[in-house]
Amino acid sequence: MTVNLEKLLSKATTSLAVFFIFSVHVSAFSLTNCTVSGALNDTRVLKVLCYKMGFFTVPSPIPSKARHLDISFNSISNIRVGDFDDLWNLRSLNLSNSHVSWIQDGTAEHFPNLIDLNLAKNKLRTISSGLLRGLGSLQVLRLDRNMIGSIDTFAFNTLQNLQVLNLTGNNLKQIANVRPVLLSPRLEELYVASNNFDVFNSWELSRTPLLLKSLVLSNNPLNKFEITDNIFPKLDFLDLSHCGQNRTMLWNLTDKTFLNSVKTLNLSGVHIPEEKIAEVLHNTSWSSLFKLKLNELKQVKVETLLPYACLPGLSVLRMERNGISNLTARELKPCSNMTELDFGNNEISRISAPIFKEVTQLRVLRLKINRLTQVKNLFQNLPMLEFIDLSRNRISVLTCSDFANLTRLNSLYLFSNRISKLLSCMFKDLNNLEILKLGTNKLLTIGTAFQYDLPSLKVLELQFNKLSTIYKETFKGLSGLQTLHLGDNQISEIEAKAFSRLRNLTNLLLFSNRITDKTLQDQAVFSDMPNLIALELHSNVISYTEDTLKMPPFKHLSSLEILTIHSQRRGFGKIPSNLLQGLTSLKMFYGGNLNLNRLHPDTFNSTPKLWFLDLSKNTFADDDSISAEVFHPVPKLTKLIISRAQIHSLNFLPKAKLLRLSTLRAPGNVLDVINQSLILSLPHLKYLDLQKNTFTCDCNNIFFIKWALESNSTQVIYMNDYTCSYPLSQKGKSILDLNTESCNVNIDFMMFVCSSIVVTVTLLISFIYQFLHWQVLYAYYLFVAFLYDSKRKQTQQQHGYKYDAFISYNARDEAWVVDELLPHLEGEQGWRLCLHHRDFEPGRSIIDNIMDGIYSSRKTICLITYDYLMSTWCSKEIQMANFRLFDEQKDVLILIFLEDIPSHQLSPYYRMRKLVKKKTYLKWPKRGEDTRVFWQKLRMALETKEGPEDEKALLSTQGDYPRNLL
Template sequence: MGILKQITLYIALCSSISSSSAFSLKNCTISTPLKDTQPKVLCYKMGFFSFPLIPTNTRILDISFNAFTQIQIGDFSHLSNLQDVNISNNKISQIQEGAFDSLSNLTHLNLASNRLKGISGGMLHGLTNLLVLGLDNNYIQDIEESAFSTLQNLKVLNLTKNHLCYIEKIKPVFASPYLEELYIGSNHFDAFNSYEMSTKPLSLKRLDFSNNPLATFHLTENIFPSLSHLDLSYCGQNGTMIWNVTEKTFFASVKTLYFMDVHMSAQNAANVLQSFKNLSNKIRLNGNVKLNKTNLLLNACSPVLKVVRLNANKIKHLTNHMFDPCSDLAELDLGDNEISELSPSMFRGFTQLKTLRLQINKLTRITNSFQMLFTLEFIDLSRNSIKTLTCKDFANLTQVKSLYLYSNKISVIDSCLFKDLKSLEVLKLGTNHLLRISDAFSNGPHSLLDLQLSFNKLSKIEKYAFRNVSQLNNLSLQDNQISEIEGHAFEGLNNLTSLLLSSNKISAKTLTRHQNVFSGMPNLKNLELQANSISFMDDQLKNPPFTDLKQLRVLSLHSQRRGIGKIPSNLLQGLSSLEMFYAGNTNLGHLNPDTFKFNPQLWFLELSKNALSEDNSIPAELFHPISGSNQTLILSRTQLRSLNFLLNANLSRLSTLRARGNEIDSINKTLIQSLPRLEVLDLEKNTFTCDCNNAFFIDWAKNINSTQVIYLNKYMCSYPPSLRGMSLSDFNTESCTLKTDFICFLCSSIVVILTLLSSFVWHFLRFQVVYAYYLFLAFLYNNKKKHNGSTFQYDAFISYNNEDESWVMEELIPKLEGEQGWRLCLHHRDFEPGRPIIDNIIDGIYSSRKTICLITRNYLKSNWCSSEVQVASFRLFDEQKDVLILVFLEDIPTHQLSPYHRMRKLVKKRTYLRGPKPGEDTKIFWQKLKMALEIKEGHNSDRGIL
């Protein structure tokens, strides 16, 4: 039974590997280029209950946020190249031992946010090169002793938010000799005794004990000689935690202590901090609202300490001597408090302070509070209520490189404000109440590289507004009310590479009113103008606005509020280096063929959410100037009905095509062949027709291994109605395929069958076939006669054998023609020379009122006589008239008629004449024959002998 199971598993795996060789993965995407031999596959948030098909060469796999309940042997058997796997946020409660045996190359494994209750001895077997393991947010209560014995290279282990209660349960993890980071916060440890964890020195460098109800902490052995980071945040139980560290040197290597919002008495807190005094250089004291801040700093600060964070402590006032013990600090974080006032005396003791954070407080002014902080390099005053700034507020701060003033209530900036900020490189003034900046930067800062003025109320950019900040690289002016930009407004910004003007009130008039709107920025690479009111009516502009931007790489015009209307043919004139153009969501209905004739380097074009439903909305000529480089084309939700415009677009280098959410019903072979370098194709949410028109596309998408067809299994049939809602990939294309081998087999089979059938018919049914053939000819002739309304030419057609010709000539003709005056049709006399015999027979019979068959043994052997009888009998059957007279000149027994079954049937049903025997009186015979000829056609005589 075990062998059978293994064979079944092997077959399933082979099938899996084969099926995943193409890149049309079900509910998964490949985020790396397809030429990458070890791709990154993303399958998160797809509702998987079982393991999906994954390419065998996958290097990174993300299958998080699904519904897996277990990991089985075989799930990863064909994925030996995996290096990073994220299986977090599933419902995994079981991992079969040996499930990871094939993952010897795996370095990162994330199993967080599942339902694991324990770690068994063989669960992690095979992960010999694993470096990082995430098991946080599970239900782990127990770890078997041998669980980590094979993880000899593990460096980081996260067991946060589990159900571990006793510290000795952690001991098995140290079977990984090089473990450097251990996170065991948010468990249920109420006591820590070092001997329960280990009796030997550990290699840990980072240890997180946070969010545990520790009542005791006993460290009696130096098991943490390399520990540099210790997190004791949110620990303690009712303020009674006992701290017992027998030697202060046990934490000699700890440089960073997180001591946030601890639940312990002031004395216990002091004992903890004293254990790290003169050792740590960084301490977080956030959220210790109930502890005296002065005492905290007194017990923590030392000449070694460089960073103190006091966030969220509800500090309202800073006393003058509060920071005296911390004069050697390099960084002080007082963010998220309730500080409303500052004074220079508060910070006078600092001699080395470089970073000061005062964000999220209640400051309304600064009042020159930083004048003594000569070493300050970074100031964060964001998210306060500062309304005004004076020229002295930043006096003497010559070393400051970054100043954050965003999210305040500043309405005016004086030109003297930044005169002392000689080193300022980053200035953030966004989300304030600024109305104008005409001369705000007339005195610099000259070293400024990044200026943020977004989310203000600026309505106009004046001429030369930024020429004294000529070193700027990035200028952000989005989300203002800018409707006017004067000529030369950006003059002097020779180093500017990014200009953000989105979400303003810029119109076409703003851009074209002056010829030099964007002059003075020769190195601008990125220009964002989306979400404005730019709209054009003309096909060509008198003053194209971007002619000076020779180095521009990215231009964004998408999401214009009123719609762009049209793109003038010379709008992009001058942008010879343009590589990426965004024009989506602009209500664009047509593109001029000359739109990109000035942009030969363009490789990325985004036109989504437009109205391009007309056949000529996107002319093929549009792409001819830009066909020389690899391209990305995004046409999602543009009402496209077809992609046939690409056939003549010369986009042989197109690598990414996204056209989801359109009305495309078919993709033909010619279109696919015109895009030989296509790597990513996204056509989800189109109105595909499930018929043979898409057969090539379906087969191509399933089997191609050079193009990733995004979410092929989600392409749904819209037509015909009977298949609506069915997956396009499920459509059976075999019925559409013309298979040569099958056709040859079918044709040869038909030939053999027909040969056998014809042989059978000829051998057994040839008389019936011949009879049917003559009947058919008679039928055609009869219809023709009826149609033409012809009259009879003869009284009787004489059917006889040549052997009986003497009797006909000597007896029959003299009696019927000579004495009675009948007109007879004789084949030797009345048949038309050169005409087919059968045509003469049919014509003769249907031109005569009756047919007289002179039957002898020779007659029965004659094929032509048989044909004459058959035609005459069909006429008899068709007209239901007495048109046939049988005359037996010889006595022929019934059994001799059987080979000629037609004659036998006629004898049984028809009255016939016997010829006069030698010595008999012939008068009676001729009298009966005369009577038979004179009987009207509609009369049927009884069967018998005359």
């Protein structure tokens, strides 16, 4: 499995090699856009894949524990020593296809234990003395497809363990330029094809015996191939294919035994006249030759070449692409000891049985890609045949005798022909047949061809035909069959027990047919296959509308482990809650591209062993499309794929209890925020793929970003390519460019600040309550009065006052108000007074009534007594009246003291003290004193207009009363 690596996590000495990351101190996944496979602490399998990433420099830092590193298909032109740290565990390094033109000497010393180095398809021009220094353990080196023209004399002297060297496709020009590589004493395979060699002289390469076992010189314009010393005593494979120039290559062996160890010789496409090839074969001792390739020889005459090609010890002869149209028994007579013949890709249209009467030992016969139209007992003289390839011909008819008596036949390839009918007797004698390929023909029906025993048949391929119906017991004679391929037909009907007696069948492929839900409605369709492991039904026309099925189709498949039903051509509709009933062993379920919009919570109730689930390309756009309960029956789920499914949120996962989930792939959705609860709910997550989603780049994703960069257990695939979709100002920018520092919150500091604020506020409130209680209370009511005053001003200016005076008094003084105040002011003087008990509107709040009373009256009369001063509501009334006095700058307040109150007792009520200091007030006469002056003065106070001059006039007439009590 693969996953993506993101940006570098601070001090990780970790280094990512194609698929994994190494770390010295911190083992977090950290290389931009690289993919990792394996465990960070497991040096046996750690792979880091950085291919096709568009890198211009070597990614850094590469984990020190990396075992396999792939940086191929990039644009790294120069490599310096400092680009790599020491990678002691590295065994494989792939730098191919990366435009490398220069590597600094000493770079290879960072890989002392490297075994395989691939530098193919770059732009190196020379192999310097220090390029490979330090690679003492190297066994395989690929330098093919570069521009190498020279090799330093001592470039390979430290490669003591090199066994395979590929220099194909360079520009060495002379075989002498290859000589420095022979300083590697254990070199066994040397590939120097396509190097523009025009001469091969053995003495230019070496004068002493070499350990080479394989030498490839193909595609060189050789005009001479000369061996003057026995330098190849152990050579096993020699490839001279497509060598020579203008059909003039000279072959010269001073001793015909110099190549007697060669077992495989490839002379395909050599530019040598036909008679010269025959001469080469005849005048050389090929005592060990086992396989000879003579493919692509232009205008070859088989009758001339075969007597020489069929050497006494030769077993395998390949003569493909030679334009051969006819074969005769006389031509093949010298090949009587041959065990394998390949005449594929020629123009043979007719062969008769007598042709092979002399090659009775033949075991493998390849006749693919010819023009054969029939077989006609072709193999009756070949009782030893084990493999026949007749694929891609024009065969339309087969008879019962075509393969008769081939009791040893193991594999028969008949695919890509024009066969339209299978006879019941066609394969009856093939008791050892294991593989039969009949795909891509024109079969309309299978008939009874497989109702007779083929006990050894394990693989039967019938794909790409025109089958429409599978009848009952069609395959009853194939008791040993393991794989049945019926895909890409037109099957719409499968009868009950069509697959009966296939008790060893493990793989049944029925994809790309016309199977519907009605085809599968009989449970007996899949009966009698107790060992079936994989069933492929994808790309059919199955669909359901029911929530529950009466006859679940897979009820008898208790051993099934893999089920594919994805990509139904008309949409699946819905997955019935019991569709998977009976699949108690199911491990992998492919349900993508079914146009599903909801999963029933009971969908997987019958599949407790499920570990792989693919639901991609569906339409789960609603929040309740997938619930957490769906996953409760599958606690072993390890890999979940829900790509391109229109999913807005993964909020169903935290409650899904998927504690074993290691891979989650959800690319191509509309996910905007990945929250902390999701990540914490998946403790064993190793690979997370969220490419091409619509991320919101704000502080909501800050945890996800930091976690992705710092996690040492989970790899986020290609996070470097994740871009912002919101807000619009950030659209298209990398999610990694989000300023995470702006979202950082120091919890300790915030707790300190909050606790300090709480303590300070508590102390402040306590202080205010203790020492400034009345001032705060006064300020509050002052503010309320201000609000009310601003609202009432305009109304009163328009409509006038409702009352002449609002009477503010304590309830205990109500008797004086009723007995004295009302009779005089309302009865005798005719004033309109506002009183609590009489004029307040029931149901309204007291404050609103007080406000209305004060602002609906020209004056406010406060009756001051001890009880008044102690009353909360009286205090509110005088405060509001005082604010009106302050705001309107009018004489609207009249104070009347009904009791003598010493000044020191007024002190706690500092607002009252303040008022009596600057306001005139009236005092109720003592018992027995005349009250007429009092009522006269009160009348004058009520009659005065609210200007300052009127107040002065009133004061001038107040001789009996001091201005204040102090």
